[in-house]
């Protein structure tokens with residue numbers, strides 16, 4: 158059974174097969190973790206995102222979906238881009254946040270990644286409170302791992318700040 162782990166740190170420095178990007182639907186870069194990934198990974202990631210826009214998702218990637226690109230110069234091999242819900246745009250954003258995690262792991266398995274690191278999707282500019290997001294994210298990953306039995310080794314949540322780190326620790330401890 159794959160392990161779920163919680164770390165505090167910088168997603169762009171993780172030695173895992175795939176890191177998940179909290180992207181926006183344009184896939185053309187942004188602030189927060191998205192900006193950090195493009196800065197550290199170099200122009201190959203943006204070039205791959207542009208190709209996806211001109212082929213599979215001309216209108217942009219819908220909320221809750223995920224796509225994989227090269228990770229460029231990052232230690233990881235793939236970046237999996239997913240679009241989290243803007244907290245205030247939905248009566249119940251939880252199913253969309255859940256979908257981001259499930260779809261990202263589905264894509265990870267598709268490309269052959271066995272270790273995957275997630276940031277706190279939607280918990281920055283998109284305004285999702287960490288105490289609400291953490292249990293949704295952890296449950297989504299646990300359920301997806303049960304379904305994808307044997308195809309993943311580790312899913313690592315990498316939280317940048319103390320508050321999100323505490324929230325994810327608590328969510329994992331309660332399971």
Ligand code: ADP
Nearest residue numbers: 167168179189190193277279280281282283317
């Ligand atoms: P969103 O638009 O989905 O809210 P953000 O990038 O604004 O995405 O924020 C998502 C989370 O990522 C926030 O908790 C933010 O503190 C965190 N974050 C920002 N930079 C990094 C990084 N280099 N590594 C890990 N987490 C990061």
